[in-house]
Amino acid sequence: MHFRYQSGQQTVEVTLERSGDGFRAQVNGVEYAVEVLDRQPGVLSLRFDGRPLTFYWAQDGSRKWISQGGCTYWLDPPAQRASQRGSEVDGSTAIRAPMPAQVRAVQVASGETVERGQVLLLLEAMKMEIQVKSPAAGRVNRLLAAAGQTVDRDQLLVEIGE
Amino acid sequence: MFKKVLVANRGEIAVRIIRACRELGIASVAVYSDADRRALHVRLADEAVNIGPAPASESYLVAERIIQAAVATGAEAIHPGYGFLSENANFARAVQQAGLVFIGPSPEAIDAMGDKGQARARMQAAGVPVVPGYQGSDDPAALEAAAAQIGFPLLIKAAAGGGGKGMRVVDQPVELVEAAAAARREAEHAFGDGRLILERYIPRARHIEFQVLADQHGNLVHLFERECSVQRRHQKIIEETPSPYLNEILRAEMGAAAVAAARSVGYTHAGTVEFIVDPQTGEFFFLEMNTRLQVEHPVTEWTVGIDLVQWQIRIAAGETLPFNQSSLSQRGHAIECRLYAEDPANNFLPATGPLLTFVEPSGPGVRVDSGYTTGDQITIHYDPLIAKLTVWGENRPAAIQRMAAALRETVLLGVTYNGQFLQDVLAEPQFTAGDIYTTWVEEHFNGWQPPQCGLPPEVLVAAALAQFTPQSAASNEHDPYSPWRMPNGYRVGQ
Numbered sequence: 140m141h142f143r144y145q146s147g148q149q150t151v152e153v154t155l156e157r158s159g160d161g162f163r164a165q166v167n168g169v170e171y172a173v174e175v176l177d178r179q180p181g182v183l184s185l186r187f188d189g190r191p192l193t194f195y196w197a198q199d200g201s202r203k204w205i206s207q208g209g210c211t212y213w214l215d216p217p218a219q220r221a222s223q224r225g226s227e228v229d230g231s232t233a234i235r236a237p238m239p240a241q242v243r244a245v246q247v248a249s250g251e252t253v254e255r256g257q258v259l260l261l262l263e264a265m266k267m268e269i270q271v272k273s274p275a276a277g278r279v280n281r282l283l284a285a286a287g288q289t290v291d292r293d294q295l296l297v298e299i300g301e
Numbered sequence: 302m303f304k305k306v307l308v309a310n311r312g313e314i315a316v317r318i319i320r321a322c323r324e325l326g327i328a329s330v331a332v333y334s335d336a337d338r339r340a341l342h343v344r345l346a347d348e349a350v351n352i353g354p355a356p357a358s359e360s361y362l363v364a365e366r367i368i369q370a371a372v373a374t375g376a377e378a379i380h381p382g383y384g385f386l387s388e389n390a391n392f393a394r395a396v397q398q399a400g401l402v403f404i405g406p407s408p409e410a411i412d413a414m415g416d417k418g419q420a421r422a423r424m425q426a427a428g429v430p431v432v433p434g435y436q437g438s439d440d441p442a443a444l445e446a447a448a449a450q451i452g453f454p455l456l457i458k459a460a461a462g463g464g465g466k467g468m469r470v471v472d473q474p475v476e477l478v479e480a481a482a483a484a485r486r487e488a489e490h491a492f493g494d495g496r497l498i499l500e501r502y503i504p505r506a507r508h509i510e511f512q513v514l515a516d517q518h519g520n521l522v523h524l525f526e527r528e529c530s531v532q533r534r535h536q537k538i539i540e541e542t543p544s545p546y547l548n549e550i551l552r553a554e555m556g557a558a559a560v561a562a563a564r565s566v567g568y569t570h571a572g573t574v575e576f577i578v579d580p581q582t583g584e585f586f587f588l589e590m591n592t593r594l595q596v597e598h599p600v601t602e603w604t605v606g607i608d609l610v611q612w613q614i615r616i617a618a619g620e621t622l623p624f625n626q627s628s629l630s631q632r633g634h635a636i637e638c639r640l641y642a643e644d645p646a647n648n649f650l651p652a653t654g655p656l657l658t659f660v661e662p663s664g665p666g667v668r669v670d671s672g673y674t675t676g677d678q679i680t681i682h683y684d685p686l687i688a689k690l691t692v693w694g695e696n697r698p699a700a701i702q703r704m705a706a707a708l709r710e711t712v713l714l715g716v717t718y719n720g721q722f723l724q725d726v727l728a729e730p731q732f733t734a735g736d737i738y739t740t741w742v743e744e745h746f747n748g749w750q751p752p753q754c755g756l757p758p759e760v761l762v763a764a765a766l767a768q769f770t771p772q773s774a775a776s777n778e779h780d781p782y783s784p785w786r787m788p789n790g791y792r793v794g795q
Contacts, residue, residue: 140765140769142761142764142765144756144761144764146756149755149756151756151761153761153762153764153765155762155765155766155769162762162766164758164762164765166758166761166762167758169758171758171759171762173762173766175766181658183763183766183767185759185762185763185766187759187762190759192759192763194759194760194763194767195658195660195712195714196658196714196763196764196767197657197658197714197715198657199654199655199657199715203764203767204657204658204714204715205714205760205763205764205767206658206712206713206714207757207759207760207763208709209708209709209710209711209720209721209724210721210751211712211713211714211720211721212756212760214756214761214764237647237648237650238644238647238650238651238652239651239652239653239654239681240651240681241681263681264650264651264653264681265642265651265681265682265683265684265685266683266684267650267651269650289681292652
């Protein structure tokens, strides 16, 4: 059994093979002996190379969250990667939401010329307001946010072109 | 004692107050916005009333709806918690006018402390030290005379403004006149008002506050301090008591000043007098008084052995404090960490999402005040506080170790939160040495990233095993498409 995971820039492959009561696992060419000690919904206790470890995990869409020993990790399927970002398209600059928020105000119009550092939008979340400024001078090619709209983190708000 | 109390808040503090009511045999009424229909405080209360749409300005901040809900359910008193309407004197007045009891200080005391200028003057009159400052003629000679009185370094601020505009730190007397001129130009440009304020600048100041408690019969005590110097964006993230900075003499002086401050406005109920402390000189100055329950009240409860929320309710019901200052003492050390839905690696900006899994730590000396459980949503509408983790230990090192263990035991999946950051702060030698100040996090953790140990192999293996078990493999033995039958089959990222 092969599995591939993506976390940040890394793609890693895991191989599992049944072996007696447990498994032989291979990660990046290194082999580990693994035994499942207990399994509850969302909780997995393993003996991993002799060490007892408990993992909590949950699935959110295609993203898997895992926590162990006070560290939280998330893993995505590798396929997602290409569609995730891509901030520069045809020399234009994509401006994305730095946090999940409600758009309080849009201070530019489509087609308008903006200066570097000019405030494009105001976002508000959890009683905190932040200004989204243009990182470059240019023209507003696309305006994809409207006042009152709720946006996710990294959602495309504005595209500034030449 | 009251038979029924309405809790005009949400999240962990509403849960905390509902629990106190239950312990006192009082029925509780929760109020909730549309976004909180299934929230923990609603589930725990004896009754719950919808008070409007998700935005706080249309629900938790609408005084009339909350008072209406209290009247309709037959509640005799309203506990405002913290935030929202808790320091709104008009709300306190309206509650009283509706024939209900406001569980908090008098509207007059709220007003007296709410106006910063007025509070400063009152404190000076009561002999409570305030930050030395000057506001008057901008004539260079007058400024120089005032500066000599205040001492250096000092801060020049625009009288009309905020947001750092026109603000200058002046280290030496020779820089004063020129800095004042520059600040005046900037203030004129920004606010159309060039008037300036001079104030003592306290580098690396500590924020140390005192809890006070007063009944309606003239008994007023302080319940010692809380050190709240670990802050980000002027918001506290770690609080503790006793302060690692104070000695017995300074503690007694500041405690007496806190009591004098509260007495000067006829304060009743629980309140907090905030001071900034100059670690170089040991001088302390009144900052403001919070006329309500404080987020970090559990560390005081741990060490003094007094239930502050129960006493708020008892005081409102007319009970007398059964202790006086000399019978109060602290035992051991307590620390609070605030678990915030935010990304410390992204300027501490808010994060939202579903709480897919939330496992609270437990064990001796560990307390969790939480507003959410697994399955709840963290939304953009309210503040980012998910839960408060507080621990008690025999001494500060023991409490730090216990907190570190509790943070490691905490599991919170689905929402980015600051657990890893808090662990890093606790492990920092400057923190363990107690050498902290309000700008420390900004200075020391600028550009912080979670420790990049990559992805440990055990986590990857657990991810793979999470979906596939020997049992599921066995039950699929006759399924030709079972992944267990495909020795080289790829299951990508499941």
